[in-house]
Amino acid sequence: EARKSDHLKAGLCVDFPVSVVLPAGGTGERTGLQTPKQFCPFLGRPLISYTIESFEVSWIQTVVVVVAKENIGLMMDIIQRFLHKKVLVVPGGSTRHRSICNGVAALGEQRRPAAHKPKVVIIHDAVRPFVDEDFLHKIATAAKEQGAAGAIRPLVSTVIATTSEGYLDHSLERAKYRASEMPQGFTYDVICEAYQKLQCTESDFEFGTECLHLALQYCGTNAKLIDGPPTLWKVTYKRDLAAAESIIKSLSQSACLITGGLEAAVSLANVLQKAFGALDM
Numbered sequence: 001e002a003r004k005s006d007h008l009k010a011g012l013c014v015d016f017p018v019s020v021v022l023p024a025g026g027t028g029e030r031t032g033l034q035t036p037k038q039f040c041p042f043l044g045r046p047l048i049s050y051t052i053e054s055f056e057v058s059w060i061q062t063v064v065v066v067v068a069k070e071n072i073g074l075m076m077d078i079i080q081r082f083l084h085k086k087v088l089v090v091p092g093g094s095t096r097h098r099s100i101c102n103g104v105a106a107l108g109e110q111r112r113p114a115a116h117k118p119k120v121v122i123i124h125d126a127v128r129p130f131v132d133e134d135f136l137h138k139i140a141t142a143a144k145e146q147g148a149a150g151a152i153r154p155l156v157s158t159v160i161a162t163t164s165e166g167y168l169d170h171s172l173e174r175a176k177y178r179a180s181e182m183p184q185g186f187t188y189d190v191i192c193e194a195y196q197k198l199q200c201t202e203s204d205f206e207f208g209t210e211c212l213h214l215a216l217q218y219c220g221t222n223a224k225l226i227d228g229p230p231t232l233w234k235v236t237y238k239r240d241l242a243a244a245e246s247i248i249k250s251l252s253q254s255a256c257l258i259t260g261g262l263e264a265a266v267s268l269a270n271v272l273q274k275a276f277g278a279l280d281m
Ligand SMILES: Nc1ccn([C@@H]2O[C@H](COP(=O)(O)OP(=O)(O)OP(=O)(O)O)[C@@H](O)[C@H]2O)c(=O)n1
Pocket: 022, 023, 024, 025, 026, 027, 028, 029, 030, 031, 036, 038, 066, 092, 093, 094, 095, 096, 097, 099, 100, 125, 126, 127, 234, 235, 236
């Protein structure tokens, strides 16, 4: 209820259809865990469920979750158990680009009425759970106007090029570069063209990691880049799981007190504050 009221307060609305593709077909090898990180539980709920919840806003019509074939049953259970609405599950591919391509294709499938075809597609890694509606709105609006839009963040480390022998070849001037993050947004036509098999090469599908590059390379669409908040980071290594757990726990510690009147609420809040050491009551 709190989220819904926030959304109403924010008054965010969009006058064109928007759908989402969440690539979630990876194995999370870099965490060193058996369970793919998008399905790792936090407070009894898989990480992907927190990400899907971020997209459960009134102006998003469909959320396509792209998972490995062997995880489709698990994903359907998660959707049912956590009451996620407007979610479509499609099988992923052997690489992130292939998974995203499958997700985009699902939005245009014949069996979906043309009226449901989106004007804008937001693409967001399923393992980036901390994305807010305001930023999604910025990306969707910019994508509608420019054809493509993407989140960026300042680089923390300097980027260097190495020689084949493992020595420094040269370093890039860090101030001139940014880290490309998610979410990204594209008009449906641009992202479809970008992944057109007649253009997008096998090397793109196999080794590429940047959808904005495909839009520029194959559609001549120069994405609008938008500075994103630090919360857009991607869960990649085991340490990121611990960080995500700590953030989710802190976000979940808020409580809503319903009492008979202000005096009773203040008194109860004082008692709870003393009992749990909660600071923001
Ligand atoms: N074949 C793939 C590979 C990745 N992804 C998704 O793309 C997002 C970002 O990719 P990454 O962080 O690299 O996830 P993994 O590939 O699972 O991680 P790793 O490289 O450590 O195995 C993740 O949500 C991941 O599930 C996908 O949909 N299909």
